[in-house]
Amino acid sequence: MSIDWKPFVPLVQQARSFVLTSHMRPDCDALGSELGMAAALVALGKTVRIVNGDSVPSHISFIDRRGQVEVIGSGVTDAEVHMADVHMVLDTSAWGQLGPMADVIRSSPARKVVIDHHVSGDDLGAMTFKDTTSESNGRLVLQAVEALGVKLTPDIAKPLFYAMATDTGWFRFSSVTKETFVAAAKLVAAGASPHESFGALYDRNTLARVRLHGRIMDSAALAIDGRVSVARATDADFAATGAEVADTEDVVNRVLSIAGVEVAALFVDMGGGAIKVSLRSRSDFDVRQIAELFGGGGHTKAAGVRIRGSVDDAQQSVLEAVRVQMG
Ligand SMILES: [Mn+2]
Incomplete structure (x- = not known):
């Protein structure tokens, strides 16, 4: 299964402002996908906000170093979300997983994009880029970033590496393929550190x-x-x-x-x-x-x-x- 990203590129080029969102109880694949995509869109001169239905869980707060992830209803209103040209839903395509963001997005005039790797989901009325064979959503975001021609920076690579590493149980699940490592290698070449990432994720017991x-x-x-x-x-x-x-x-x-x-x-x-x-x-x-x-x-x-x-x-x-x- 491979995604044709051609329709994605003009959609991004023609839009100026984006709101990115993902599922409730966001994990590192959800947050990493949002942060990596946000960094790429910012590199293209776009205005980007990440607005979720839920706050970043404290045990993975290290992924959002700059506190970029916002929660709907606390400091960001429905109307502000509606003003964006494009809403991008990442790592889910189910209304039921979006929490309070579901109604905000459903009632918005903005164009909608879904990038997801889950089998189940709803028709969100979005331009949908889905590959259910992908071990992580982070790798699909990397493909999207490459399609846009954005040069990988540490701000893009680090969160995407967290996304891939966690959805694969540190590169060991049966979903892992050669493509996983090819993508991970690109992220490491662009500044992601396996050593630092492992420490942040797993060397944190009491x-x-x-x-x-x-x-x-x-x-x-x-x-x-x-x-x-x-x-x-x-x-x-x-x-x-x-x-x-x-x-x-x-x-x-x-x-x-x-x-x-x-x-x-x-x-x-x-x-x-x-x-x-x-x-x-x-x-x-x-x-x-x-x-x-x-x-x-x-x-x-x-x-x-x-x-x-x-x-x-x-x-x-x-x-x-x-x-x-x-x-
Ligand atoms: Mn995922």
């Missing part, structure tokens, strides 16, 4: 989080002939380390990293009798089916559910369900 991870790893065990790994975070673990439930994010992937394991399950005691169960698979085994049995959901290879009861009870029920499905 001591409490690292110590909690130690305790969770210490609880790891194998089940069902070594095909399943389980681990847990209990009340005692949180009390001993001072860490929070949010600090268990991503840990299940390390539990899955044991050789021979197909499915990993992490059980987190959230307090009040609620157990959060995170499930991961790296075989054909569909963990969503397991999650759905208990009222949860997700994807084939990553799913989750909340179960009431104790960690022991939750683990027993989930393992029994996995055992049945494995046959």
Whole structure:
């Protein structure tokens, strides 16, 4: 799948002012796409504002060094957004993901452009540039910038590198292709730093989080002939380390990293009798089916559910369900 950017170029050339937006709870692909595109449009002498329905999450605020990302309703009005010649929607094409920006864009006379890599979406009445085979929206923005003939600068390259790096789990997901690395190489040549980016993204644990991870790893065990790994975070673990439930994010992937394991399950005691169960698979085994049995959901290879009861009870029920499905 490759995008024909020809119609994009005159649309940008003929417009003077742009509002860029993306989905709620913006991630680095959303924000990186916006910031990279904004820098390219500014280089062409355009007036650009980035206006989202949601603020930049604090844990990735480093991506917006200059505080360019605005939130609709706080310092920027619907009328100001409507005055732009073009609205550009990046990293989503679903009305439902735009939050309060959906109505603002829907009711605006501005021309609309979508650049996106998601399969699902709505007809936004926009000129749409979509490649669902792209591992990141950031790479599509790089293509757009190249089509415009804008020379890559660090202001363009750095945010796009964050976009690509995060949507690929640091260049390791099955969506990664040669094209990913060709694009990443261009961004590094233009000033993006893999070393700095990795540090900003991933070397940012608290001591409490690292110590909690130690305790969770210490609880790891194998089940069902070594095909399943389980681990847990209990009340005692949180009390001993001072860490929070949010600090268990991503840990299940390390539990899955044991050789021979197909499915990993992490059980987190959230307090009040609620157990959060995170499930991961790296075989054909569909963990969503397991999650759905208990009222949860997700994807084939990553799913989750909340179960009431104790960690022991939750683990027993989930393992029994996995055992049945494995046959
Ligand atoms: Mn994305």
